Amino acid sequence: MQSFKISHFQSEQISKKKFRSVPTSSSSSNNSDPILIYQNGCEITNLCKTEIDNDDLFEESCSTSTKKGCVSQKKIVPLSPTKGLEIKGLRAKEGKQLQINQLKEFLNLIEIAKINTHLRDALILEEINILNSFNELEDDHKYVLLKLYVWQRNWYNAIMFCSKAKLEINNNKHIIAIFTFLAQEQFVETNYKETTDMLELLEQLKVKQIKEIMNELKINQGKFRTKPELIQTILTATKTQATLSKRTLKDLVLDRIEMKLGPAIKIRQDVSDTFDHIYALVTFTNPDFDNIQEYFWQIIHLKVIFPKTTLQDTSVFNSRDNFVNYVNARQLRALLNVYIDSKAQDKLTNIYNLAANSYDLLKELGSMDDKFYEQHLHLRKFTAQHVYCSILSICSEHIFTKNNGRPEEVKKWLEYLIENFRYSSRLGKWYEKLIRLHIRHLEEINYEIAIKLLFEALEVEIFTDRTRMELLQLGKQFKIAKGQKINKTYHNRLKEYLSNVIDESNFPQVQIDSHCIRSNVSGRKRNYVSRTADSELIIKSVEEVALDYYSSIGYPEGEHCEGSFIKALLMLYFWDIIYEENCVPGIFISPLQRAPLDMFTKYFYENRKKAIDERLTDIENRWPEKALFNFACENWENHSHEASAYGKIHDTIEDKKIIQLLVNVIGREILSNIFRRLIKNTREYSSGMPDLLVWNADQKIHKFVEVKGEKDKLASNQILWLNYLKEIGASIEVCWVHSIGSKRKKLST
DSSP, X not given: OOOOOOOHHHHTTTTTSOOOOOOOTTOOOSOOOOEEEEETTEEEEEEOSSOOOSTTTTSOOOOHHHHTTOOOOOOOOOOOTTSSOOBGGGGSOTTTTOHHHHHHHHHHHHHHHHHOHHHHTXXXXXXXXXXXXXXXXXHHHHHHHHHHHHSOSOOEEHHHHHHHTTOOBSOHHHHHHHHHHHHHTTSEEOOHHHHSOHHHHHTTSOHHHHHHHHHHTTOOOTTOOSHHHHHHHHHHHHHHOOOSSSSOHHHHHHHHHHHHHOSEEEEOHHHHHHHHHHHHHHHTTOGGGSSHHHHXXXXXXXXXXXXXXXXXXXOSSSSHHHHHHHHHHHHHHHHHHHHHHOOOTTHHHHXXXXXXXXXXXXXXXXXXXXXXXXXXXXXXXXXXXXXXXXXXXXXXXXXXXXXXXXXXXXXXXXXHHHHHOTTXXXXXXXXXXXXXXXXXXXXXXXXXXXXXXHHHHHTOTTOOHHHHHHXXXXXXXXXXXXXXXXXXXXXXHHHHHHTTSOOGGGSOEEEEEEEEXXXXXXXXOOEEEEEOTTOOEEEEOHHHHHHHHHHHTTOOEEEEOTTHHHHHHHHHHHHHHHTOTTSSTTSOOOTTOSSOTTTTSTHHHHHTHHHHHHHHHIIIIISOHHHHHHHHHHHHHHHTTSEETTEEHHHHOOSTHHHHHHHHHHOHHHHHHHHHHHHHOXXXXXXXXOSEEEEETTTTEEEEEEEEETTOOOOHHHXXXXXXXXXXXXXXXXXXXXXXXXXXXXXXX
């Protein structure tokens, strides 16, 4: 494999950065950390890079004197890294551990970055040399190192690590030799007593081993039983408990950890960072690949195929600093997901601390005024500022309330975001949350400030219909607020705004009854029960109950699709326009993309307006019927198996005959108008489409149905879609499913 080449940008850094030389398989150094080998809790061999006696490496060399604490050291001979170290697992069948394929795919990521000069320029010389060194390793060593990277970046007992990773290595001496060589080539660390904190080390031990350390050092276990409790007890004791010797309790605990943990390894931080950077460089264009495990799953196991496009050698990160800041921000975003999914007691505290850190980092970076992003508006989402704005938005949702929240802090964040990032698509959400703080959660409730903020928000021109509607729905709370002194002028102005709110009671609606299985779990959807002709009980979802109802009244076919049919048809009719490479610079950077980088931004339609408008006319009335169907069918045959912007088309439209059926029952004019709304803002209008599409193919009729349980409400995006569909002549209905015996919703007549 060829080495990375050095660009002019990188060569300028030679005098600024220290970088490692590219080692060959026989290179060596005299300053690597030793690996200490233990048996039965006693040190057997001090394994360093000079002289390793492989035959006697794990031979028991301690007799009764060893048990008394004597250490027998052996002179050892270096092991050739290319002989006798075959990992049998690398010949495993595909699907067993996917070892060969994981390594191949990771090496492929490196190759992709090497081909694109602008991506390569984001790396510094030290990282390039690490990658070149990695490429020169034997496959066995590469795979072991990849596993250390993919797993949590902790310390692992070398032998236990290979066992858990299911690496079928010949024997233990080969395990130690592999990690000795990786330490020699500066890929892993081995001296864990000096390079990490005690918490990380204790977490690698079993509960039994932790208790043994506490007993040996007379640390009171108390009533604590769980591993985290025992670890915390040890950490507290090291700060408060004295010893009779000159050595501290912390030193003694570290000694015991060393004896229990044995030979341990951890991937070096600079190597880990380099792998993070190379992975981010190649996969940042695909939101599905935030996690390398997910990447391996989709590429190797699911065998995902991406649309083929001509890649553009375009700068996305116009400086090294911008790239590193973006990667660091993404790592915080990933950590936020961990906190949100956590059930720990300190969950909200962790979320707050992460948000506070992100706020400080965002203020340090400042708003984006770079001319580069003014010319490439769709690339702003690949900046640290964009990610930190996202983090603060999500954190605010979790901690803005009085109960267990930080409303004053959230207020400070939102005010900063509104002032400095007014172009953001989240601006409306920030206004909405800030208004709610002023009317509910701040120490001093102030409706007058809140209503002024509402009017200020309603004057923002960039807001979509959905954002404006959600703000107006919030405005209804001012109208019914009791005991709040609000200027009458504000009330009159608000009344004018509210007069434009869509009246959802004007939608066609129907109510049906079904036997319900109630759940005590808050937020869980209800299930319903029906009987077959043979009196067999069948449990159904609320959407399945509705499909049965429409089947009985003249719509024998239908799907619970939530717009997936429409999105699949849009991809088939606009494939060539969506994947046109040359219409905008910087939209196809990586072969792993599902869509152009501006697809889910408001700039997508603007960048292709002429071509899109012409295609809409073709669909509506210009193309003959045969050409209309043939065009979509040809794209289905060529691309339905690929991972498109809305997923694999074949998963939704399994047979191309469905294309003609859907066009016939919906109608060309209605379908083109649905496409027009969706493609003008794919990010905004991809959600909220009605749950069901039901039809009668013989009569060429359809109905879009939004299904709701008895206590549900229509969301703003659902109301807007129903209203739009009604305006363009589509048949719509809201179906309310009630449990038998419940209070029925009063419908307008």
